[in-house]
Amino acid sequence: xxxxxxxxxxxxxxxxxxxxxxxxxxxxxxxxxxxxxxxxxxxxxxxxxxxxxxxxxxxxxxxxxxxxxxxxxxxxxxxxxxxxxxxxxxxxxxxxxxxxxxxxxxxxxxxxxxxxxxxxxxxxxxxxxxxxxxxxxxxxxxxxxxxxxxxxxxxxxxxxxxxxxxxxxxxxxxxxxxxxxxxxxxxxxxxxxxxxxxxxxxxxxxxxxxxxxxxxxxxxxxxxxxxxxxxxxxxxxxxxxxxxxxxxxxxxxxxxxxxxxxxxxxxxxxxxxxxxxxxxxxxxxxxxxxxxxxxxxxxxxxxxxxxxxxxxxxxxxxxxxxxxxxxxxxxxxx
Amino acid sequence: xxxxxxxxxxxxxxxxxxxxxxxxxxxxxxxxxxxxxxxxxxxxxxxxxxxxxxxxxxxxxxxxxxxxxxxxxxxxxxxxxxxxxxxxxxxxxxxxxxxxxxxxxxxxxxxxxxxxxxxxxxxxxxxxxxxxxxxxxxxxxxxxxxxxxxxxxxxxxxxxxxxxxxxxxxxxxxxxxxxxxxxxxxxxxxxxxxxxxxxxxxxxxxxxxxxxxxxxxxxxxxxxxxxxxxxxxxxxxxxxxxxxxxxxxxxxxxxxxxxxxxxxxxxxxxxxxxxxxxxxxxxxxxxxxxxxxxxxxxxxxxxxxxxxxxxxxxxxxxxxxx
Numbered sequence: 001x002x003x004x005x006x007x008x009x010x011x012x013x014x015x016x017x018x019x020x021x022x023x024x025x026x027x028x029x030x031x032x033x034x035x036x037x038x039x040x041x042x043x044x045x046x047x048x049x050x051x052x053x054x055x056x057x058x059x060x061x062x063x064x065x066x067x068x069x070x071x072x073x074x075x076x077x078x079x080x081x082x083x084x085x086x087x088x089x090x091x092x093x094x095x096x097x098x099x100x101x102x103x104x105x106x107x108x109x110x111x112x113x114x115x116x117x118x119x120x121x122x123x124x125x126x127x128x129x130x131x132x133x134x135x136x137x138x139x140x141x142x143x144x145x146x147x148x149x150x151x152x153x154x155x156x157x158x159x160x161x162x163x164x165x166x167x168x169x170x171x172x173x174x175x176x177x178x179x180x181x182x183x184x185x186x187x188x189x190x191x192x193x194x195x196x197x198x199x200x201x202x203x204x205x206x207x208x209x210x211x212x213x214x215x216x217x218x219x220x221x222x223x224x225x226x227x228x229x230x231x232x233x234x235x236x237x238x239x240x241x242x243x244x245x246x247x248x249x250x251x252x253x254x255x256x257x258x259x260x261x262x263x264x265x266x267x268x269x270x271x272x273x274x275x276x277x278x279x280x281x282x283x284x285x286x287x288x289x290x291x292x293x294x295x296x297x298x299x300x301x302x303x304x305x306x307x308x309x310x311x312x313x314x315x316x317x318x319x320x321x322x323x324x325x326x327x328x329x330x331x332x333x334x
Numbered sequence: 335x336x337x338x339x340x341x342x343x344x345x346x347x348x349x350x351x352x353x354x355x356x357x358x359x360x361x362x363x364x365x366x367x368x369x370x371x372x373x374x375x376x377x378x379x380x381x382x383x384x385x386x387x388x389x390x391x392x393x394x395x396x397x398x399x400x401x402x403x404x405x406x407x408x409x410x411x412x413x414x415x416x417x418x419x420x421x422x423x424x425x426x427x428x429x430x431x432x433x434x435x436x437x438x439x440x441x442x443x444x445x446x447x448x449x450x451x452x453x454x455x456x457x458x459x460x461x462x463x464x465x466x467x468x469x470x471x472x473x474x475x476x477x478x479x480x481x482x483x484x485x486x487x488x489x490x491x492x493x494x495x496x497x498x499x500x501x502x503x504x505x506x507x508x509x510x511x512x513x514x515x516x517x518x519x520x521x522x523x524x525x526x527x528x529x530x531x532x533x534x535x536x537x538x539x540x541x542x543x544x545x546x547x548x549x550x551x552x553x554x555x556x557x558x559x560x561x562x563x564x565x566x567x568x569x570x571x572x573x574x575x576x577x578x579x580x581x582x583x584x585x586x587x588x589x590x591x592x593x594x595x596x597x598x599x600x601x602x603x604x605x606x607x608x609x610x611x612x613x614x615x616x617x618x619x620x621x622x623x624x625x626x627x628x629x630x631x632x633x634x635x636x637x638x639x640x641x642x643x644x645x646x647x648x649x650x651x652x653x654x655x656x
Contacts, residue, residue, distance in 0.1 A: 046426075054425045061418040161439065173443070248414055252440040258411030303422040306371075306403045309379055 030326060031274055031290045038294065042301035049304050056182060058296050063172070063185040064089070064248045066292040068267035069274075070196045071240025073288045076271050077200075078233050079213040079280025080136040083264050084125060084143035085241050090260030091147040092118045092245025097160030097255035100168065107167055115242035121147065122238015126231035148261065155257040162253050172250035185247050189289075192243065197285035209233055213280030269316075270295055273323040294319065372402045372620045373423040374432035375416065377459060379406035382655030383609050387458075390613025391432070398621055403428075413437045420444050424451065430620035431455045432471075438463035454623040458616045460507065468623045471615045473607040474634035475507050479514030479561070481639050482584050482605045484522070486557045489582035489602045493525035494556030497548045499569050501536030501562045508533075511561040511586060529555075534565055541568020542575065549576045557582035557602075567591045570600055588654040596642060603641030608653045611636040 043050035068085045075082045095117045100110035121143065128139035162168045172185040200206035208229045211219045220226045249255040274291030276283025298319065302312045374391055378384040388404040395402040405423070407415035413436045423431060424447055431448055433455055435441045445466040448455050457467035486496060498515055502508040512531050519528050532548065534541030541560065545568060549555055558573070558581060560566035566585030570592070573581050585592050585604035595601035612635040619633055640650045 048426050051425070057421045057425060061421065064414060159437065163439070252413050252417070252437065254413075254437060254439060256411060256413045256437070258409075259413060261411075262408060299418070300422050300425070303403075303405060303419065304426050306401075306426070309405050 031287055031294065031323075035290050035294050035297065038297055038301070042297065042304070046301070046304050049301055052181075054300065054304070056186070058293070058300050059186045059189075060183050061300065062292050062296040063189045064244050064251075065263065065266050065270060065295065066189050066289060067192065067240050067244040067247060068263060069270040069288045069292050070193055070285055071237040071244075072264075072267050073196070073271050073274075073276055073283055073285060074200065074205075074209050074233050075136075075237045076268070076276050076278060077213045077280060077283045078209045078230065079216065080129060080230070080234070081140060081268070081278070082122075082125065082234070082237060083137065083140040084121065084147055085237075085244070085267055086260040086263030086265075087144050087148035087151060088118065088121050088238075088241045088260070089244045089248060089263060090255075090257055091121070091151040091154070092242045093249040093255035093259075094151045094155045094160060094245075094257050096246055096249050097162065098154060100165045101160050101162060107165060107171075110165075111171070111246050114246050115239050118240065118242020118245060119235050119238040121241060122235040123231065125238065126234030129234060130227040130230035144261075144264065151257040151260070155255065157257060159257065160255040162249065162255075169250050169253050172247050185251060188243075188247065192240070193285055193289050196240075200285055205229075205232065205236065210281060213282075215281075266295065267292075269320050273320060275323075275326075291323075370400045370429040370621065370624055371426070372400055372430045372432060372617060373426065373428035374402055374404045374616065375420045375423055375434070376404065376406035376432075377410050377416070377434045377436050379404075379408065383607075386609035386652060386655070387613040387616070390610035390615075391617045392613070393610075394614040394617035398617065400617060400621060402432075402617060407436070410436055413440050417441065417444065424448060424453070427451065428453060430624055432458055432616045432620060433462060433467070434459035435462040454620065456616055456619045456623060458612060469619050469629040469631060469633055471612060471619055471633045471635060473612070473637055474632075475510035476514030476517070477634070478586075478605045478607070478637040479511040480518035481637065482559055482586065483515045483518035485603055485639055485641075486559050486582060486584040487519070487523045487526060489584065490526065490556040492523060495527045495529060495552055495554055496557040496559065497529040497545075497552070497555060498531045498559045498561065499541050499544055499548075499565045500531050500533050500560075501565050503531075503533055508561065515559055515561075534568055536562050536564035538564050538568040538571065541565045542572040543568075545569045545572025546576055549573070549578060549581070555581055557584065559583075560585045563587040563589045563592065566601070566604065570595045574600065588656070590656045593645070593654065593656065596640070596645060599642065603639060606638050606640055606650070606653045608636040608638060608649075609655075610652050 048054065068089060072082050072085055092114050096110060096114040099105045099113050100107060125140055125143055128134045129136050170184065172183065174184045175181065176184050176187055200209065208224060212226055212229060216226060270292035271288050272278060272291065273294050274287030276287060295316065298316055299312065302315060372395065376384050376387060384406055391402050391404060405419045407419065416436050417440060420433065420441065421444060424444065431453055441462065442464060445455060445462065445464050449466050455467045457470040459472055461470040461472055490496060498512065500508050500512045516528060519526055529548065529552065532544045534544050541564065545558065558569050560569040563586065569583055573583060583601045585601055588604065588606050592601060592604055596603055615633050615635050619629055622629055638650055638653055644650055
């Protein structure tokens with residue numbers, strides 16, 4: 001019976017899909033405008049805010065959340081969710097310590113291994129979701145706990161220091177372009193955002209991500225192996241967990257096993273503020289990056305203005321509410 | 335239409351929130367007030383211990399005509415978050431910084447930046463392994479451990495065997511709380527035999543297991559000293575599981591389990607640090623550094639012995655956390 005319905009359904013979806021593209025552009029503009037408004041506001045409000053150093057500080061503090069958010073954008077557009085990215089990042093950081101400190105592997109091998117380990121975690125998530133049909137929320141919640149525990153077990157609950165791994169901290173804090181004062185971590189974020197943006201909009205992976213997110217059934221009926229692509233999406237997002245693990249441990253010079261809890265929610269918040277719909281099918285990398293920047297700018301600006309920390313969280317919460325409200329209002333129109 | 339309204343709502347809400355907050359800031363002194371600004375970056379924020387440090391710092395600042403801001407990461411594992419907080423505080427160019435490092439190594443570049451900006455850094459709580467801080471405001475763990483030893487000696491009547499369960503032998507607090515206890519016993523309690531210290535990693539289960547085996551092999555044990563909260567909870571459980579009620583237990587810090595055990599009489603008492611005093615001394619040290627006074631390498635903050643008799647005292651209550 002579904003076969004009869006599907007062509008009609010498919011056409012409807014396609015139309016709303018075109019509309020959605022236009023709308024999501026608008027949403028991006030909205031997010032970008034908010035970012036500019038907030039940035040300008042702080043620049044006027046505090047003389048300490050609008051400096052080059054502080055601008056770089058904001059970008060630098062966006063790197064880890066931004067990396068996680070970019071990866072998880074794919075998962076969310078496919079109508080999934082990944083709660084394991086925060087503690088998964090901590091586990092990856094610990095694994096990078098195992099590879100490079102305990103096993104003594106060179107950075108050039110240890111870093112790709114760590115990123116692949118993140119991909120492996122994503123693969124497990126993908127299999128749980130696509131093959132075992134565990135709802136993504138539950139599957140990745142379980143993975144979140146497993147990763148949190150394993151990070152402590154593997155590291156014996158103590159930080160692993162990269163003191164003797166030469167060049168490791170340069171991945172985050174070094175300056176690749178001499179003369180220009182931009183930390184490497186920021187350059188990496190820009191690069192992966194560009195790559196992810198192209199993949200999402202121009203590649204098969206991106207096309208199927210949107211397609212599965214807007215109508216999984218129709219996608220399956222059109223002959224696409226949804227299972228395989230879901231696994232691919234989670235695995236791909238996992239690579240970003242691995243990279244985030246590298247970036248955070250390189251920044252700190254140590255792998256902190258107990259860290260990470262809560263990062264997943266910040267990353268998801270960044271994705272949502274950026275206009276990606278939690279019900280799938282819509283969203284963009286540019287939006288996510290802007291969402292992550294909005295969070296960083298707010299954190300930084302409010303703190304520079306000496307707003308009490310309790311209120312910083314209240315304000316951040318309100319911004320998320322407003323962003324989701326805008327998203328809902330947009331949906332009601334269609 | 336709705337879309338546009340959403341946009342307007344979003345922007346209005348953002349601006350409204352920010353301007354309100356801005357008002358707060360203005361009344362609090364703003365960016366350029368005459369009062370010195372001391373930025374405190376702690377190891378935590380919502381925990382009672384850190385809230386008490388904050389309270390002490392704010393009281394002292396109020397009395398001395400200074401301003402303080404107090405921030406900290408959500409948990410003591412959030413090292414990156416603490417680095418972001420410290421970066422943002424440095425961007426404000428405060429007059430002085432109070433800092434309790436979660437990870438000294440991660441903070442090193444930022445501390446150097448503070449130094450190059452000529453912002454004096456006062457370390458507090460556990461201190462910072464670096465030459466940058468002008469002084470460290472922290473509890474004198476040795477003296478506090480000696481206080482615990484004195485009370486345990488008194489509880490066992492000056493004679494018999496006592497054991498100690500310490501969280502570890504590597505951290506400064508572990509070593510100081512062990513040695514302070516041992517030294518006091520060696521000097522002042524000739525009738526007491528102290529067993530080899532045992533280490534339970536501050537883990538409740540492990541400390542409980544250690545306690546049971548100590549009691550097993552020393553049936554005549556008269557007292558046990560536990561060097562931190564986790565060890566203390568373990569010792570309380572270990573003694574309880576062994577079915578003994580004739581062993582005096584003395585602990586460290588607070589937390590609901592210890593407070594309950596002290597109220598019920600299972601535990602003789604414990605030594606608590608005084609976070610309010612830590613906050614006060616921190617601000618005092620920062621202001622002294624600003625006026626160019628010489629500061630000692632360490633500034634010891636208060637600690638208190640508490641037991642069933644004085645647990646309700648306001649000074650004790652202020653220092654306890656649950």
